Amino acid sequence: MSWETAVERAINNNVPRVYKILREHPYILDLAKELREAKLKVLENLEYYVDKTLDSVKRAGGHGYLASSPEEAREIVEKIVGKGKTVVMGKSMVAYEAGIREFLIRQGNEVWETDLGEFLIQLANQPPSHIIAPAIHLTKEEVEKLLKQKIGGVHEGSTHEELVTMVRQFLREKFVKADVGITGANAVASDTGTIALIENEGNIRFSSISPTVHIAITGVDKIVPTLADATKEVLVQSAFAGLYPPTYVNFTSGPSSTADIEMKRISPAHGPKEFHLILLDNGRIKASKDPVLREALLCIRCGRCHLHCPVYRALGVKWGDPPFTGPMGAMWSYVVYNDPKPAMYCAHSGNCKEVCPMRINIPRVLEYIKWKGNRQKA
Amino acid sequence: MNDLKTLRDVLVENLERNMMPFPVDKGICTGWTRDLPRSGDTIIYTSCMYQLAPLFPMFNRFLPYLSALRSLTPLASKLKPSEAQLNRAYNVLRKISNALTAKGIKLAYLYDDEPYSGALLLELGFLDEFQEYAKKVYGRFKERGVKRIITVDPHTHNALARYSEFFSFNVEVVNYIELVEPREGDANVYTIHDSCLYTRFLNLREKFREKIKIKLVEDDMVTGKDTSFCCGGPLAPVDFKASEEVAKARAKSLSRLSKNLLVQCPICYVTLSPHFEGEVKDVAEVIL
Numbered sequence: 205m206s207w208e209t210a211v212e213r214a215i216n217n218n219v220p221r222v223y224k225i226l227r228e229h230p231y232i233l234d235l236a237k238e239l240r241e242a243k244l245k246v247l248e249n250l251e252y253y254v255d256k257t258l259d260s261v262k263r264a265g266g267h268g269y270l271a272s273s274p275e276e277a278r279e280i281v282e283k284i285v286g287k288g289k290t291v292v293m294g295k296s297m298v299a300y301e302a303g304i305r306e307f308l309i310r311q312g313n314e315v316w317e318t319d320l321g322e323f324l325i326q327l328a329n330q331p332p333s334h335i336i337a338p339a340i341h342l343t344k345e346e347v348e349k350l351l352k353q354k355i356g357g358v359h360e361g362s363t364h365e366e367l368v369t370m371v372r373q374f375l376r377e378k379f380v381k382a383d384v385g386i387t388g389a390n391a392v393a394s395d396t397g398t399i400a401l402i403e404n405e406g407n408i409r410f411s412s413i414s415p416t417v418h419i420a421i422t423g424v425d426k427i428v429p430t431l432a433d434a435t436k437e438v439l440v441q442s443a444f445a446g447l448y449p450p451t452y453v454n455f456t457s458g459p460s461s462t463a464d465i466e467m468k469r470i471s472p473a474h475g476p477k478e479f480h481l482i483l484l485d486n487g488r489i490k491a492s493k494d495p496v497l498r499e500a501l502l503c504i505r506c507g508r509c510h511l512h513c514p515v516y517r518a519l520g521v522k523w524g525d526p527p528f529t530g531p532m533g534a535m536w537s538y539v540v541y542n543d544p545k546p547a548m549y550c551a552h553s554g555n556c557k558e559v560c561p562m563r564i565n566i567p568r569v570l571e572y573i574k575w576k577g578n579r580q581k582a
Numbered sequence: 583m584n585d586l587k588t589l590r591d592v593l594v595e596n597l598e599r600n601m602m603p604f605p606v607d608k609g610i611c612t613g614w615t616r617d618l619p620r621s622g623d624t625i626i627y628t629s630c631m632y633q634l635a636p637l638f639p640m641f642n643r644f645l646p647y648l649s650a651l652r653s654l655t656p657l658a659s660k661l662k663p664s665e666a667q668l669n670r671a672y673n674v675l676r677k678i679s680n681a682l683t684a685k686g687i688k689l690a691y692l693y694d695d696e697p698y699s700g701a702l703l704l705e706l707g708f709l710d711e712f713q714e715y716a717k718k719v720y721g722r723f724k725e726r727g728v729k730r731i732i733t734v735d736p737h738t739h740n741a742l743a744r745y746s747e748f749f750s751f752n753v754e755v756v757n758y759i760e761l762v763e764p765r766e767g768d769a770n771v772y773t774i775h776d777s778c779l780y781t782r783f784l785n786l787r788e789k790f791r792e793k794i795k796i797k798l799v800e801d802d803m804v805t806g807k808d809t810s811f812c813c814g815g816p817l818a819p820v821d822f823k824a825s826e827e828v829a830k831a832r833a834k835s836l837s838r839l840s841k842n843l844l845v846q847c848p849i850c851y852v853t854l855s856p857h858f859e860g861e862v863k864d865v866a867e868v869i870l
C-alpha cells in the first residue's frame with residue numbers, strides 16, 4: 205500500500221478528532237495563547253533562561269548540561285553511559301537530531317527504541333516520517349512483515365492488538381535489564397528544573413523510571429518560565445496532536461529519593477539514582493535572536509501542520525531533513541541543519557498557519573528562509 | 583529541484599527589459615479588449631495572468647533544462663496559447679470587465695504598458711528583487727495616474743497587498759469579487775476549489791461564497807477553510823513533478839464531490855484541469 209493511502213487514513217482519523225477535542229475542551233485555546241506568550245518571553249532572553257534552568261536542575265539534585273552541537277551532546281552522553289550497557293530510549297527527536305542511538309550502538313551498547321513507531325523504524329532502518337507518528341508511512345501489513353522478519357513470532361493476518369502484544373513482550377525484558385533510559389522532554393520548567401513528558405504507551409514512564417540512570421535530551425527551545433507553563437505545554441501539545449487527554453503525563457525533577465528511614469534523604473529509591481538533562485543548542489540560540497526565525501522556535505511539535513499541508517501529503521518523508529518533515533520540518537531543517545531547500549517546497553497554501561496552536565505564520569517564516577537561501581546561493 | 587538561480591536571472595532580465603517575467607508577445611495580453619480607455623484613476627489589472635496561464639505548464643516543463651538551454655528563452659515569445667485557450671481567458675476577463683462597468687465603475691486598462699506584478703519573485707523568495715521590481719511597477723502606476731487597482735487573480739492581488747511591507751505604496755487595491763453583482767443562479771451543481779491566497783491570506787473566502795449563488799457540494803475535509811488543499815501550481819517552478827503530485831491528489835479528492843468544479847484562479851485552472859474528472863470552470867465564467 206502506498207504513502208498516499210497511509211497518509212490519507214491518518215488525516216481522516218486525526219483531523220476530525222482534533223476538531224472534536226478543541227470543541228469539547230475550549231480552554232485549550234486559552235492555554236495555547238498563554239503558552240505562546242510564555243515561550244516568547246523565554247526566546248527573547250534564551251541564554252538567561254538556559255542558565256536559570258541548569259541551576260534549577262542542579263538544585264533538584266540532577267545534572268544539567270548545555271551542548272552547543274550534536275557532537276558535544278554525544279560526548280556528554282558517552283561520559284554518562286559508557287560502554288556495554290543496555291539503553292532504552294523514549295521518543296526524542298533531539299536524540300535523533302544528535303545521532304545518539306547510532307552513536308551508542310557504535311560504542312558497544314545495546315540500544316532499543318521503545319516508542320512503538322520509533323521501534324518499528326529502528327527495525328526497518330528508516331527515518332521517521334512524522335514527528336508524533338514516526339512510522340505513519342507503514343501500513344499494518346508492512347508492520348506485520350517487518351516484525352516477522354526481525355523479531356519473529358508473528359503470524360500472517362495478525363490483528364493490530366496481536367502485533368502490539370508481540371512488541372510489548374519483546375521490549376519488556378529490555379526495560380527490566382536496562383541500565384540507562386534516555387527520553388526527550390516536551391517542556392522544561394526553568395524555575396524548578398522539571399521536565400514534562402506526555403505519552404500514551406507507558407514506554408516513557410518505563411524508560412525514565414526503571415533504569416538507574418535517566419538522561420533527558422531536548423532543545424533549549426523547550427524551556428518555559430515555570431512549571432505551570434510546562435503543564436500548559438503538555439496539555440496543548442496533546443490536544444493538538446489529537447491525543448487528549450494524554451494517558452500519561454510525567455513530571456521529573458531530579459533523581460528518585462526517599463527520607464523514610466530516620467528522615468535521612470537518600471537516593472535512589474525506586475526510580476533512577478541519577479538524572480541528567482542535556483539541552484541542545486545546535487543553532488537554536490542564534491535563531492532566537494532573529495525575530496522571524498524565533499517564531500519557528502515556538503513550535504511544540506504537535507504535528508498538526510503536517511496533516512493540513514498539501515505538500516506533506518504528496519511528498520511525505522521526502523520533504524525535509526529527518527527527523528524534521530512537513531511544514532515545521534521545513535523551518536527546522538534550516539534552524540538546525542542550515543538547509544534552506546525544504547523551505548523552497550512551501551507552496552504557501554497557508555493551512556498550517558491556520559491550525560498551528562502557537563499561531564506561527566509558517567509560510568512567512570518559510571518565505572524568509574527562501575530569501576536567506578537565495579541570498580546564500582547568490 | 584530546479585536551478586532557481588538561473589530562473590531568477592531569467593526573470594530579472596525579462597522584467598528589466600519589458601516588465602514581463604518571460605519574453606512574451608504583448609498582443610496575447612491585450613487582445614481581450616479594445617473598448618477600455620488607456621488611462622484613468624481606476625484600472626482593471628490583469629498582470630497578463632489569465633492570458634499566459636495556459637503556457638505555464640509548458641514553461642514549467644522546460645525549467646529543469648533552463649540552465650542548459652537558456653539561450654532558447656527568447657523563443658518563448660513565439661509561444662501562443664491555443665485559440666480556444668485564449669478565447670476562454672478573454673471571455674473571463676470580458677465578463678469581469680463588463681460586470682464592473684455594469685456597476686458604474688469607470689474602468690481603464692493599461693494595455694501594452696500594463697506591467698507584471700512580480701508575484702513570482704515574491705513567491706519564490708526573491709525578496710530583494712521583488713522589492714526593487716515592485717517599486718518600478720508602482721512608478722508605472724503613478725506615472726499613469728492610477729489611484730485604484732482592481733485585480734482579477736489571487737497571485738496579483740497578493741503581490742500588490744504585500745507592496746506596502748517593502749515601501750510606501752499609496753494605491754487602493756481591491757478584488758473584482760468585492761465589487762461585482764453576480765447574475766442569478768446556474769442549474770449545474772458544482773464543487774469548489776478555493777484559492778489558497780484568497781482564502782487564507784487575503785480574507786476573501788467568504789466574499790466568494792457570498793457571491794456564488796449556486797449550490798456547492800462541500801465536504802469539511804475537502805473544502806473547509808483549513809482543510810482545502812493547494813492545487814500545486816505555486817510549486818511548479820521549483821519542482822514540476824512535486825507540483826503534479828499535489829495537483830493529482832487535490833483533483834482526486836474534488837472529483838469525489840462533483841463532476842463540475844469551480845476555481846477562482848487561472849493557475850488553479852491549468853494545474854487541476856488535466857487531473858480533474860469532469861469540467862473545470864472559473865467562477866467568473868459561471869456567476870457573471
Ligand code: SF4
Binds near residue numbers: 507562564
Ligand atoms: S509548527 Fe505549529 S502546528 Fe506544526 S508542529 Fe509546530 S506547533 Fe504544531
